Amino acid sequence: MTDMCRENGSLYEAPIGVFDSGVGGLTVAREIMRNLPNERIVYFGDTARVPYGSKSKDTIIRFSKQIIRFLQTQNVKAIVIACNTASALALEEVEKELDIPIIGVVKPGARVAAGVTKNGRIGVIGTESTINSHMYKQLIQEYNPDIAVYGRPCPLFVPLVEEGWLKDSVTEEVAKRYLKDLLEQDIDTLILGCTHYPLLRSLIGKIVGEQVHLVNPAYETAKELERLLEREGIANPGEKAPGKEPYRFFVSDAADKFKNFANSILPYDIETTRKINIEEY
Amino acid sequence: MTDMCRENGSLYEAPIGVFDSGVGGLTVAREIMRNLPNERIVYFGDTARVPYGSKSKDTIIRFSKQIIRFLQTQNVKAIVIACNTASALALEEVEKELDIPIIGVVKPGARVAAGVTKNGRIGVIGTESTINSHMYKQLIQEYNPDIAVYGRPCPLFVPLVEEGWLKDSVTEEVAKRYLKDLLEQDIDTLILGCTHYPLLRSLIGKIVGEQVHLVNPAYETAKELERLLEREGIANPGEKAPGKEPYRFFVSDAADKFKNFANSILPYDIETTRKINIEEY
Numbered sequence: 001m002t003d004m005c006r007e008n009g010s011l012y013e014a015p016i017g018v019f020d021s022g023v024g025g026l027t028v029a030r031e032i033m034r035n036l037p038n039e040r041i042v043y044f045g046d047t048a049r050v051p052y053g054s055k056s057k058d059t060i061i062r063f064s065k066q067i068i069r070f071l072q073t074q075n076v077k078a079i080v081i082a083c084n085t086a087s088a089l090a091l092e093e094v095e096k097e098l099d100i101p102i103i104g105v106v107k108p109g110a111r112v113a114a115g116v117t118k119n120g121r122i123g124v125i126g127t128e129s130t131i132n133s134h135m136y137k138q139l140i141q142e143y144n145p146d147i148a149v150y151g152r153p154c155p156l157f158v159p160l161v162e163e164g165w166l167k168d169s170v171t172e173e174v175a176k177r178y179l180k181d182l183l184e185q186d187i188d189t190l191i192l193g194c195t196h197y198p199l200l201r202s203l204i205g206k207i208v209g210e211q212v213h214l215v216n217p218a219y220e221t222a223k224e225l226e227r228l229l230e231r232e233g234i235a236n237p238g239e240k241a242p243g244k245e246p247y248r249f250f251v252s253d254a255a256d257k258f259k260n261f262a263n264s265i266l267p268y269d270i271e272t273t274r275k276i277n278i279e280e281y
Numbered sequence: 282m283t284d285m286c287r288e289n290g291s292l293y294e295a296p297i298g299v300f301d302s303g304v305g306g307l308t309v310a311r312e313i314m315r316n317l318p319n320e321r322i323v324y325f326g327d328t329a330r331v332p333y334g335s336k337s338k339d340t341i342i343r344f345s346k347q348i349i350r351f352l353q354t355q356n357v358k359a360i361v362i363a364c365n366t367a368s369a370l371a372l373e374e375v376e377k378e379l380d381i382p383i384i385g386v387v388k389p390g391a392r393v394a395a396g397v398t399k400n401g402r403i404g405v406i407g408t409e410s411t412i413n414s415h416m417y418k419q420l421i422q423e424y425n426p427d428i429a430v431y432g433r434p435c436p437l438f439v440p441l442v443e444e445g446w447l448k449d450s451v452t453e454e455v456a457k458r459y460l461k462d463l464l465e466q467d468i469d470t471l472i473l474g475c476t477h478y479p480l481l482r483s484l485i486g487k488i489v490g491e492q493v494h495l496v497n498p499a500y501e502t503a504k505e506l507e508r509l510l511e512r513e514g515i516a517n518p519g520e521k522a523p524g525k526e527p528y529r530f531f532v533s534d535a536a537d538k539f540k541n542f543a544n545s546i547l548p549y550d551i552e553t554t555r556k557i558n559i560e561e562y
Contacts, residue, residue: 054538055534059329059533059534156440156441156444159437159440160437162335163436170458174451253336253340279560
């Protein structure tokens with residue numbers, strides 16, 4: 001840690017590393033910016049190998065380790081896995097080797113869902129890999145083994161969001177099919193278990209109705225990060241994120257396209273993104 | 282070539298290397314098996330980094346070079362890029378460095394389309410990267426500069442095919458939207474410029490009507506390969522593909538899932554697929 005302090009001023013001022021398979025994790029970065037405005041961020045989107053949601057555990061772990069090695073070259077003080085798939089499949093494995101704190105989006109989402117359900121019936125939607133990992137179910141039942149958890153992969157949601165069809169009859173029809181079984185299970189809580197899904201929040205809310213509480217793990221993760229930084233004594237006490245460029249963005253492919261999508265999600269315009277060869281890490 | 286002959290019996294009996302970003306290129310492998318039953322095949326699907334269709338030229342070239350280096354370790358006598366995106370973006374660059382013949386799916390598709398159109402108005406559908414490369418247009422106009430070529434990216438088609446919704450009202454609605462502009466251009470020929478699209482052939486045919494000729498580059502590529510092997514004098518003169526395992530399959534992720542999809546496309550069951558780390562090549 002001494003080296004880090006010497007290089008970057010104080011450890012308090014070191015950035016948070018945030019990573020995702022692509023652009024989706026920006027919904028998590030956005031919540032961190034809103035809730036922890038005094039923290040710097042280094043974001044990495046693995047746009048050359050996106051998506052992760054249909055890939056195997058071994059591959060997701062290998063990709064995550066490469067990204068963590070890259071983020072460590074940026075002297076981050078903590079890491080947030082802003083990708084449900086990587087959080088579900090790789091967090092347990094990668095945290096063993098790391099000497100800085102790391103959190104994913106799954107645990108904070110699971111804890112809040114377990115707390116808000118009244119009838120003990122929770123639905124989870126996400127990628128195929130996230131749902132098949134049963135990680136949300138496992139974590140929810142660690143809080144309360146009596147809760148029933150129903151998962152449903154929704155593989156068309158990400159391409160529909162990236163097509164920009166957020167409020168569209170096709171997307172509505174697809175969502176109705178995907179959510180039908182969950183609604184028949186009488187769930188009262190639904191976890192939006194993929195970083196793209198909060199962008200479909202209003203459409204999903206219309207289909208499931210007001211009686212179903214929607215949990216956005218992105219928001220819960222920002223709150224969890226806040227508690228973590230306090231607990232570890234590494235929160236930045238300053239009033240705003242320090243440095244000339246408090247938020248830095250790296251990708252593994254096509255920086256321009258990432259920038260356009262990012263500028264539609266974030267509350268300000270990104271000026272530069274840097275492309276790196278992640279396979280070298 | 283001497284080493285290859287010594288290792289594998291004769292050069293005639295050496296396999297054809299076929300690669301794609303994932304499973305889609307199996308529609309090309311299938312046409313090669315049907316039309317050149319005496320040739321061995323080594324297939325590689327880059328399932329760890331699929332899809333290519335939304336990624337940049339630099340990245341596609343880098344991935345293609347790694348795969349070609351891997352295929353060369355398998356002593357292939359020729360290579361087929363069974364992926365429209367990689368054919369459009371990388372073929373020109375990679376063929377410069379190669380001492381064995383290599384072909385892609387774009388040129389054979391373009392040549393046939395240029396030959397069959399009567400009114401000189403051709404539509405092309407494919408991934409974003411394929412369409413934005415304008416490679417079909419460029420090649421068609423090399424055959425006949427008077428032909429008008431209209432491109433349309435269809436990013437939802439691949440996930441819809443992978444969801445298995447081949448004859449489905451949602452897929453039909455999406456296809457109607459995607460094809461509307463092309464039909465207004467009065468095309469009489471439509472190139473199915475992505476290896477997944479032949480699986481939507483009947484649905485697309487219903488929407489565009491019988492007066493529009495559908496071109497399947499997979500079939501045209503198998504015919505082109507046949508001519509190439511004859512011309513180079515390296516076709517296998519035997520009556521069937523030699524060796525205990527004439528067709529071998531390699532992937533970069535999750536061999537089991539690939540096998541299931543492959544067994545639904547190919548006319549026989551794949552027994553083994555091997556997973557390799559493509560980033561090491």
